[in-house]
Amino acid sequence: MEKKKTVNLSMKQYGMVFALIAIFIIFYFMTGGNNATPMNMNNLIMQNSYVVILATGMLLCVLTGNIDLGVGSYVALCGAIAAKLVVEQKWAIPLAFLVALLVGVAFGVFNGIFIAYLNIPPFVVTLAGMLMGRGLTYTLLASKTVGPLPDNYVRFGAGFFLTKKVPFGDGHIDIVCIIVAIIATLLIIFSEFKNIKTKQKYGFAIVKPWQTIVKLVVILGIVWFFFYKLARYNGIPIVLIIMGVIVGIYHFITSKTVAGRQIYALGGNAKAARLSGIDTKKVFFWVYTNMGFLAAIAGIVLSARNASATPKAGDGFELDAIGSCYIGGAAAAGGVGTVIGAVVGAFVMGILNNGMFLVGLSTDLQKVVKGLVLLGAVTFDVLSNKKKN
């Protein structure tokens, strides 16, 4: 029998992307286009960057079948430490950041030891971490806001990458943005070609060409829309670079490395993973240590964007991060989920928040809508999986 050389693109992983686009378009009409202004697109990035960073780390916890409830508190604590060192102790900014990152990692190590080596349920350990982190933040800041932060600090949350603006239409456009978009386009097309080539080399079936083209057009369409809007505003936000690098690294780790596979295996069946030579304790330990590290980065970014550190910062972020993972298709029982899914999930929440704010919906009702979306997305996921089986 002749082997099939082409297959259909699996649509399942793109479902949430379409939902994302649909939500954006709905709000586009509801706000009369206000959600697509260059400034608002920029805000979307800046407002959601820390949730995206947290969701990336949280996904690893969710993959093991657990969650980390403490991230909101670690965000507050790490931001507070960096801000206090810079404002009150006049430390150099890199040094202050380093200390904040170390504190985040220390919190992660602390959690990791209790979870991996003492077998305390993660829910309990991180609930304790949530309380301790918040308490320490209030103590450290004496319940007061520390600020304002110097410009060099604020850059990391609200600043922009190199720009070269030239007049364009009724305003200006940033050439750097356009160059980056062109590079991204080339990279995406190049990697798709390389992918097809390897598949052909191995004699594997490839996705039908027209479907590949549609996929590329959609992806490139989003990229260009996005960078065009940013170019019309102030250029590339620094947080976008931080976020992009983190998402890229963790996407690679989870999808391409042995370490990533071990996390999936642990979440799918810890006993079988152990008997396959995987040190499950070590995997647990690193997943939670990593969460502390990423929470510290998010803490620095958040304080930078607010130009101050407040004791209430990051309140409820853990739930946004967990929700993002679930909306992005991760399974609460563990073993299923992707970094890209979690990022898309974070933006679904972000665009909803932003859109409802622009429409003028009260924050109280916003929570109701967010709750419904979370429930709806997961219900849809569960039911469609059930149908498949």
Next chain:
Amino acid sequence: MSDNILEMNHITKEFSGVKALDDVNLKVKRGEIHALCGENGAGKSTLMNVLSGIYPFGTYSGDIVYNGEIVKNHSIKDSEKKGIVIIHQELALSPYLSIAENVFMGNEQTTMRGVIDWTQTHNRAQEMLEKVGLDNENLDAPINSLGVGKQQLIEIAKALAKKVDLLILDEPTAALNDEESAQLLEIMLKLKEQGITCIIISHKLNEISYVADSITVIRDGKTIETLEKGKDDFSEDRIIKGMVGRELTNRYPERTDCPIGDVVMEVKDWNVYHPEDANRQMLKNINIKVRAGEVVGLAGLMGAGRTELAMSLFGREYGQKITGEIYMHGKPVKIKSVKDAIKNKIAYTSEDRKTYGLILINDIKWNMTLAALRDFFSKNGVANTNEEVLAAEKYKKLINVKANSINQTVGSLSGGNQQKVVLAKWMMTEPDVLILDEPTRGIDVGAKYEIYCAINDLAKAGKAVIVISSEMPEIIGTCDRTYVLNEGQIAGELSKEELSQEKIMKCIMQHNSKKGA
């Protein structure tokens, strides 16, 4: 006219266009034990699910006539009301609840206002337990303090508590040892005396020919034949012929051209203590060796320490205070973790493939490469997913895993194919020694044959294979040499020529009496 308690006529059941049952007929006489035989996937469980209302009336075609009336069961509750109770292969007990509570789970003994009547619960639980031969159990002990054999009997007690007329047992002895199985079969015969009709599904054909009054054979969703005791041939070979549609002349394929080479692994003075009780010695002075191209059996009763021995050798996954030495190719090796064991070319497939062997939500490919990923399919920690696909395709073909593609989730495969995936997973680590713990538990005759063929191929390739099995014919059929384990010690070593069920049992008995003296 014979008195049939149950007639299932022309039952057809489809799953999205695929016929799982195709015009199946089953007639069960009142008061008999009726066995349902067939390979995995033949449709036995589906048929029972139709009967018990799990697949409600309307989702199948055909009639169910029970006690002379056409019944339309819409749920398990419906069928239970009529006295039809099904006991599934997976036990439906709540581990931390007491024995008494479990016996009446879903059927609580209550006073008028829905409050549990504990006196009645205890009295009636005791009554039910006596019926299944568990007279001296503490009714308040949690279920998980009992062994799996007794738990199975509790399931039966639970069914009896529901005033059962027709009891369906789906693979009741799959997880039991010979002794426990025998006890369960005796209880079935006792229930028969009390007028309860039983339908039993089992792969253990010797049990069926012992206990059943008639046998209905199902193959590929169709009824093939019904055999009756006294009238028809009830031998295992006869039943197998019906199940596979051909004579399976040799259930254990011959191993030829397989020279036995040098000693690959040798274990000296191996002592292991219980993981939770440092004073309880589980294995005492074990000395064993395996040669290249040799298949060595580990026989013994349940609890003899076979799995414990295998798991303690495999990276100390069982026990504490382990002493003794392992030699690979004559050189002593230190094995402190599963990773070390894999590095030293030892592989172990667990007796419980679903819990310890497979990640059921993952696909065939990921399961197959899980143990070998680090050493064979990655460079600097980055996985080569293309090589992975190639290897998975190769092994799928090599040991004949029946699946649409290597991207199918393992949870959707039949037991036999799951076992093949586990085997492939460990073959990929290119081991010198494979320890196969109950490699054919709960899988059908055809798949068993294929597993035996795979074992032969491994031996021919110069691997040393250790087979642990509770089924003595399997040990006799596959092994070149056999160690008999009893209470954590080697009770004897038997060559292929002297190996027989009687010899194995004699070894155990002699060992017991020696210890007693």
